[in-house]
Amino acid sequence: MSTTDQPAGKAEITQWPRATNTGHLHGDYFPRAARVALADPQLRRNIGNATTIIREKRGSVVAELDDWAELRAAGAAIKDATMADLGDHLERLETEVAARGGVVHWAADADEANRIVIEIARRAEARDVVKVKSMATQEIGLNEALAEAGISAWETDLAELIVQLGDDMPSHILVPAIHRNRSEIRDIFRREMGNVGVPAPDGLTDDPPALAEAARIHLRNRFLTTDMAISGANFGVAETGTVMVVESEGNGRMCLTLPRVLVTVMGIEKLIPTWRDLEVYLQLLPRSSTGERMNPYTTMWTGVTQGDGPEEFHLVLLDNGRSTILADPEGRPALRCIRCSACLNVCPVYERTGGHAYGSIYPGPIGAVLSPQLTGVADNPSLPFASTLCGACYEVCPVAIDIPTMLVSLRAKVAADPDSGDARERAVFRSAAWAMSRPQRWTRLLRLMRLGRFLARRGSFRNLPPPFNGWTATRDLPAPPDQSFRDWWTAQRDGGGDA
Amino acid sequence: MRVALFATCLVDAMSPGVGKATVEVLERLGCTVEFPMGQTCCGQMHTNTGYPDQAAPMVAGFQEAFADHEYIVAPSGSCVASVKHQHEWIAAGQLTDRHVTEARRLADRTYELSQFIVDVLGVTDVGAFYPHRVTYHPACHATRMLGVGDRPLQLLRAVRGLELVELPEATSCCGFGGTFSFKNADVSSAMLTDKIHHVLSTAAESCVAVDASCLLHIGGGLSRNRTGVTTVHLAEVLAATEAP
Numbered sequence: 001m002s003t004t005d006q007p008a009g010k011a012e013i014t015q016w017p018r019a020t021n022t023g024h025l026h027g028d029y030f031p032r033a034a035r036v037a038l039a040d041p042q043l044r045r046n047i048g049n050a051t052t053i054i055r056e057k058r059g060s061v062v063a064e065l066d067d068w069a070e071l072r073a074a075g076a077a078i079k080d081a082t083m084a085d086l087g088d089h090l091e092r093l094e095t096e097v098a099a100r101g102g103v104v105h106w107a108a109d110a111d112e113a114n115r116i117v118i119e120i121a122r123r124a125e126a127r128d129v130v131k132v133k134s135m136a137t138q139e140i141g142l143n144e145a146l147a148e149a150g151i152s153a154w155e156t157d158l159a160e161l162i163v164q165l166g167d168d169m170p171s172h173i174l175v176p177a178i179h180r181n182r183s184e185i186r187d188i189f190r191r192e193m194g195n196v197g198v199p200a201p202d203g204l205t206d207d208p209p210a211l212a213e214a215a216r217i218h219l220r221n222r223f224l225t226t227d228m229a230i231s232g233a234n235f236g237v238a239e240t241g242t243v244m245v246v247e248s249e250g251n252g253r254m255c256l257t258l259p260r261v262l263v264t265v266m267g268i269e270k271l272i273p274t275w276r277d278l279e280v281y282l283q284l285l286p287r288s289s290t291g292e293r294m295n296p297y298t299t300m301w302t303g304v305t306q307g308d309g310p311e312e313f314h315l316v317l318l319d320n321g322r323s324t325i326l327a328d329p330e331g332r333p334a335l336r337c338i339r340c341s342a343c344l345n346v347c348p349v350y351e352r353t354g355g356h357a358y359g360s361i362y363p364g365p366i367g368a369v370l371s372p373q374l375t376g377v378a379d380n381p382s383l384p385f386a387s388t389l390c391g392a393c394y395e396v397c398p399v400a401i402d403i404p405t406m407l408v409s410l411r412a413k414v415a416a417d418p419d420s421g422d423a424r425e426r427a428v429f430r431s432a433a434w435a436m437s438r439p440q441r442w443t444r445l446l447r448l449m450r451l452g453r454f455l456a457r458r459g460s461f462r463n464l465p466p467p468f469n470g471w472t473a474t475r476d477l478p479a480p481p482d483q484s485f486r487d488w489w490t491a492q493r494d495g496g497g498d499a
Numbered sequence: 500m501r502v503a504l505f506a507t508c509l510v511d512a513m514s515p516g517v518g519k520a521t522v523e524v525l526e527r528l529g530c531t532v533e534f535p536m537g538q539t540c541c542g543q544m545h546t547n548t549g550y551p552d553q554a555a556p557m558v559a560g561f562q563e564a565f566a567d568h569e570y571i572v573a574p575s576g577s578c579v580a581s582v583k584h585q586h587e588w589i590a591a592g593q594l595t596d597r598h599v600t601e602a603r604r605l606a607d608r609t610y611e612l613s614q615f616i617v618d619v620l621g622v623t624d625v626g627a628f629y630p631h632r633v634t635y636h637p638a639c640h641a642t643r644m645l646g647v648g649d650r651p652l653q654l655l656r657a658v659r660g661l662e663l664v665e666l667p668e669a670t671s672c673c674g675f676g677g678t679f680s681f682k683n684a685d686v687s688s689a690m691l692t693d694k695i696h697h698v699l700s701t702a703a704e705s706c707v708a709v710d711a712s713c714l715l716h717i718g719g720g721l722s723r724n725r726t727g728v729t730t731v732h733l734a735e736v737l738a739a740t741e742a743p
Contacts, residue, residue, distance in 0.1 A: 035685045283704060348672045352689045388676025388690070389547060391643035408547055408585070415549030429550050433542075436508060438557035439564075442539045446512055460722060470684030474691070475719030478513065485511040487516035489534045 027359015
């Protein structure tokens, strides 16, 4: 496939690491991956257009609610309280699911979760499975694991279908194909649908209803003929063992109701204790994620019901690094995340690089705090630095995750890590700190800096050596003034103040 | 009213004019300005790059320099945000309980310039005259961490002769982010390109902000592109008066 066919494909942007036990959470070195993404004007235009639209929709529906601040505080508080007793709540969930005919499995990492799902598929003699859009299964690389086991997983969410047909990776939590525009989607449908099933209709245009119709025709047969479905979960309610998926298309509901066997892979942080808690999250989530007052389809199921829906239900509870986050008081708030992706849509870095540059399937600000914590900072050392700390993410987060503060704390963990810390940088900063910690040293340094004036041209630097060349490649740096503020003060005030 | 000026390391080293302008405005409004010579830096650059351990002596130094002052005013939203939101964390991790208590006490006494003028002094018209067309970039930390809101705009609107033009996509970050501008120079530059595009679209003569750091960045791009558009700190606008 030529690069013009697939300008934003994964192959051009990141090297996905070989299989590890954490799945798709590792990235390339962000600055390098970002540089590739920035060079793709189509990608930037697609993402810029899409995030602008969602951002505006979110802004208007959030502004409708007078009690948004209270809802947001409640959203944070419920999750925090749940996390404090997560073990007890999980056991309650397991008991309730089992009491209603479901089977609960515990998976410590991605590999174990994949093995469990493959085993269920083998026992069900399923060669094909349909999938509901799910971050957890993307996180663990389930589709690839199933393929290795000879089982075909078919994505049914429209955007995931586009990603899968394009041999691509998701670049956004809510809109995995956000990096594609409609003519790229038309080309993918025309080229790929016929290779794996019902082909795209002749003369398919890039008109959105025509594209949706092509997807509907392509998927219909899959829903009717596939015996097993795999989903994620937006919430799991402990008190009744109920699992829930919110979606926009109804394709999820087809998967959740038609096949004989249903497997749900749920991160352990998706748990909430009671139905009443949903009152808060079902207001926070749709408004933050799609900018809708309520999402069109909300499907809830509790165990199995004879003669209605799946005959077999398996719930795979996924840890994959979450209990490590739980143990860290500074990192724990990341587990509040309800995967709305509002932070992606407002992030000035994400808007320019798209999601693939982050490597992990959790991109954007939340990805920059979640991925390094799930894998350990040594495996994702560049992500905590992929932010200007502008705070736009924290401002919109419906569960008040203070992402900038967490990024700062993660940066300290990276710097302190013997494998990821940069010893030279640490030494440079230590020297700076030595000079900046004492006023006498600082005063002398400022006088020394004046010598730099002789090296400047017309009052500024245009081409400094590393590490400052990153700055001067695109920006001038003014020469230091001939007198620092403190020297001016001392001269003017004759040692005034309380010197 | 006695006011201790926290100039910030950047203004001290690179933009002394901003410090002088801050002194001038505060004195015009009747304050007695002091400059505790023991001050250096809030430590934010070290903290945000992953070295809170190295920032700790700067936090302790800040506390020593400003211990006796009731009002600490800085011409920077970012440095004030560091004092208010990061010093306690650094003290808790790297220093003593006494430093934690002191960090909280000084956080309550530290003000960004526009907040101090509008909220504490209760003034919006500082008697400035600045006959230029300007646009205002709301610095991220001042806006989101301190909630300065429209205080800088209230002050600017009261400046005689000043024509204020709204900046498109104003709240979008300029891409500075401290060491982000080195470590992720390409993304930083892409953000700056968009910011400069918006500044130029206003046909303003100058871009105003409350942070010398954002202005160093935006100004660096405006200068590299030989746009002829300059940057000016809010304090410098407020300090300007009609020629006597």
